Ligand SMILES: Cc1cc2nc3c(=O)[nH]c(=O)nc-3n(C[C@H](O)[C@H](O)[C@H](O)COP(=O)(O)OP(=O)(O)OC[C@H]3O[C@@H](n4cnc5c(N)ncnc54)[C@H](O)[C@@H]3O)c2cc1C
């Protein structure tokens with residue numbers, strides 16, 4: 001079987017690219033050994049939250065001009081201009097709209113003056129930080145400003161669930177100026193063994209009703225915050241029943257948002273006729289005259305190699321083994337692509353764990369069209385997208401989902417223009 | 419641990435490693451009023467930074483028969499009194515094609531002379547009983563080596579000392595030793611958390627401060643020359659081998675692999691360091707890579723096993739008093755009566771030796787202390803089991819010791835796991851935290867193994883930090899969480915290959931990208947300025 005495009009990796013970037021191509025009628029296959037870093041997805045989509053000095057960015061598109069020229073956004077800007085980035089963002093927004101509940105700041109996306117200015121909102125993290133973000137599903141707690149002066153919250157938690165740090169959450173809200181009350185919930189959870197409860201497992205036990213009953217007596221002036229231990233359908237039902245603002249806050253991983261997003265990406269892709277090889281990991285490639293000829297994977301060997309006109313590598317960073325640290329160098333394990341990294345392992349890390357760790361910026365080296373190279377020679381029919389790219393600095397810049405979405409769509413467009 | 423402090427004790431013991439813990443137990447069992455002080459936390463010193471090997475003595479048989487005899491005798495005793503700390507794995511001394519078989523013959527002969535069971539087995543048999551062993555081996559010697567948990571061993575001794583009335587103070591440093599002319603009369607302690615100082619009188623002061631013993635001696639105006647040798651070790655994230663694997667040759671780098679719990683420890687190196695550098699426990703990337711390159715020869719599977727972390731310890735070796743050059747190490751145990759050696763009364767140093775000879779060392783020091791205090795009480799530590807060794811621990815346990823030392827407590831249905839990797843429960847952690855405000859993550863780790871598994875604390879850290887909020891406040895709990903992350907990170911930095919960066923990256927995604935801990939810390943720090 002030959003495909004138009006073969007995508008390696010089924011995280012946010014791989015699935016986005018695959019969906020965009022399938023929507024345009026391409027025959028696409030995805031090698032999906034796992035779910036990328038989606039299990040750690042907060043629910044929000046960050047585009048660019050901080051500049052390189054760590055200052056909060058209000059208007060992410062404007063701030064892109066100040067990024068390091070090696071940043072993936074800067075590469076798109078160099079070839080297509082800033083306006084094109086806005087178009088990609090719009091395209092991404094449309095796709096996300098198909099997947100999650102109506103994102104809450106759709107108004108902010110197109111401002112009243114008909115001028116398109118993307119303005120960051122602030123998402124509430126599980127430990128009570130307010131981080132600038134771009135799009136967030138409607139039922140999550142988000143704010144227009146990092147100051148919550150004058151606001152009142154009741155934060156509910158379920159004691160046996162250990163991965164919702166309500167103490168830190170409440171403290172974060174207080175630090176932002178809000179008044180906070182904490183309320184313990186009683187839910188009807190049948191626990192399975194001694195292992196700690198996980199958010200998606202709680203969601204499967206449908207506790208919406210039980211939760212609503214306990215919220216009756218609470219002061220109507222307060223916003224209610226509850227852990228995200230409900231699935232989307234239940235969230236919609238609950239929000240129809242309460243006549244007040246009830247918002248969820250993400251939990252520690254695995255998150256419900258991540259689980260649902262991953263399932264929906266896969267479902268959308270399949271509904272478009274795409275082929276998904278679950279549990280199948282790319283192993284190696286045949287390369288001739290600077291072109292990929294075929295891919296060997298854990299489930300496609302010898303006579304059954306995978307072939308396509310174009311290949312997209314979206315296998316992620318270190319966390320999911322898209323990149324591997326060896327004794328003496330950093331490597332991309334499938335093709336052994338050229339890598340942007342420091343030579344000396346002593347310099348890969350710094351002593352303060354919270355400061356920018358140089359290794360997080362390592363990744364596959366590409367040209368401005370996201371084509372990687374091997375031994376200095378560009379591979380003509382391969383593209384790299386998402387966290388495997390070098391110089392994203394995505395943890396410190398808060399641009400992880402944005403980089404995945406925009407590079408994936410950019411590459412999809414390039415392939416479609418062929 | 420902050421307990422009520424008296425102004426006077428029969429004995430004050432300096433150092434909360436296994437030696438000090440053993441001495442405290444012995445003294446308390448013999449009815450002396452006993453104070454044990456430790457400047458950091460229990461097992462902070464070399465005791466928490468070694469191989470965890472309960473030698474059979476075979477390793478020393480060729481070079482030092484007396485040392486080997488001590489080992490095998492103590493080995494047998496610990497198998498009886500500290501069953502919960504010992505895993506009787508057995509050990510192999512393997513000969514590879516490049517190793518001299520004449521050494522093997524000498525090893526076996528010396529073992530027999532020292533009373534150590536040592537049996538030569540052929541390669542096929544060795545591979546059968548230890549499938550992980552290097553398949554190219556020529557033959558091997560089977561000996562009664564075992565693995566021993568230094569943390570549990572120390573805690574059990576401390577617990578028993580406390581049960582016999584001893585007072586134990588952690589984060590209390592001895593900053594002065596008082597003398598009345600030629601007699602030591604007491605010490606001054608500094609509370610390292612508050613800076614407060616207290617004076618305590620002592621009938622006898624026992625210096626069990628490991629490599630730091632020379633500094634303690636100096637406080638009493640006594641010269642003790644030590645020859646510190648630093649050794650680096652790697653902790654592998656899987657239990658590759660079932661038995662202890664040693665190279666059958668003169669002791670050299672990376673020639674021991676000890677299985678312990680779910681992991682194994684590969685080591686070691688040995689480098690003399692100047693006395694000024696004994697507090698530097700860093701491991702370099704080169705050292706780590708050398709250990710791995712050599713270690714693969716013991717068990718090839720190591721090459722594909724994740725290295726969890728690297729750490730280093732300093733051997734407390736004493737210079738031989740009889741050697742005028744001061745360059746030679748005194749073999750075995752140094753139990754020094756400073757009245758005989760230096761004319762200073764009521765001051766004893768007990769160091770050298772090994773972790774596994776701690777009991778014997780404690781006995782020697784306590785015998786001497788008894789003599790000085792004119793007490794005639796026999797040592798009973800060789801025949802009295804440590805708490806937790808017999809399964810008879812009381813079922814109504816409430817103290818951290820009981821939780822950590824008697825495993826059965828972990829199997830309570832309503833007791834959720836906080837640290838899934840190491841099976842540490844919510845109640846265990848709560849009990850420890852309730853008992854002592856000063857307990858931080860690292861102290862929890864030493865008492866429960868929390869955060870020592872494959873994720874090195876990623877999953878459990880936040881859960882524990884939550885528990886600290888009520889007592890410490892959110893900001894302090896957050897700071898402790900970040901400290902812990904930094905501590906764990908320190909041990910990962912020399913071994914950044916394979917899964918280490920993968921784990922670190924995921925930790926950064928959870929705590930920074932998802933939770934914004936870096937932003938929260940910034941706010942806390944800004945507020946403090
Ligand atoms: C790399 C390596 C591998 C080893 N492997 C093994 C092995 O496999 N098996 C084995 O049996 N032995 C082994 N050993 C030896 C063994 O670890 C040590 O002999 C033993 O742990 C020493 O224990 P200790 O209690 O005497 O000293 P330590 O554990 O160092 O305790 C001394 C304590 O004194 C405290 N202290 C210092 N100054 C003060 C002060 N002023 N006031 C209060 N407290 C103070 C310190 O904080 C420290 O906690 C190894 C050693 C090394 C270095």
Ligand SMILES: Cc1cc2nc3c(=O)[nH]c(=O)nc-3n(C[C@H](O)[C@H](O)[C@H](O)COP(=O)(O)OP(=O)(O)OC[C@H]3O[C@@H](n4cnc5c(N)ncnc54)[C@H](O)[C@@H]3O)c2cc1C
Pocket residue numbers: 465466467468469470566567568653678679681683697698699700701726727728729730869870871874905908909910912
């Ligand atoms: C028998 C045994 C079994 C063990 N099993 C486990 C286990 O299963 N899981 C586990 O996680 N751990 C295990 N450990 C190791 C333990 O977690 C600690 O790593 C060990 O006790 C050392 O303590 P530490 O990490 O606090 O030391 P630290 O002194 O904090 O050292 C941590 C790291 O920092 C480096 N470092 C120290 N000082 C400096 C400096 N000045 N500059 C730069 N770097 C420095 C060290 O080299 C080390 O790599 C085991 C230890 C022993 C002895």
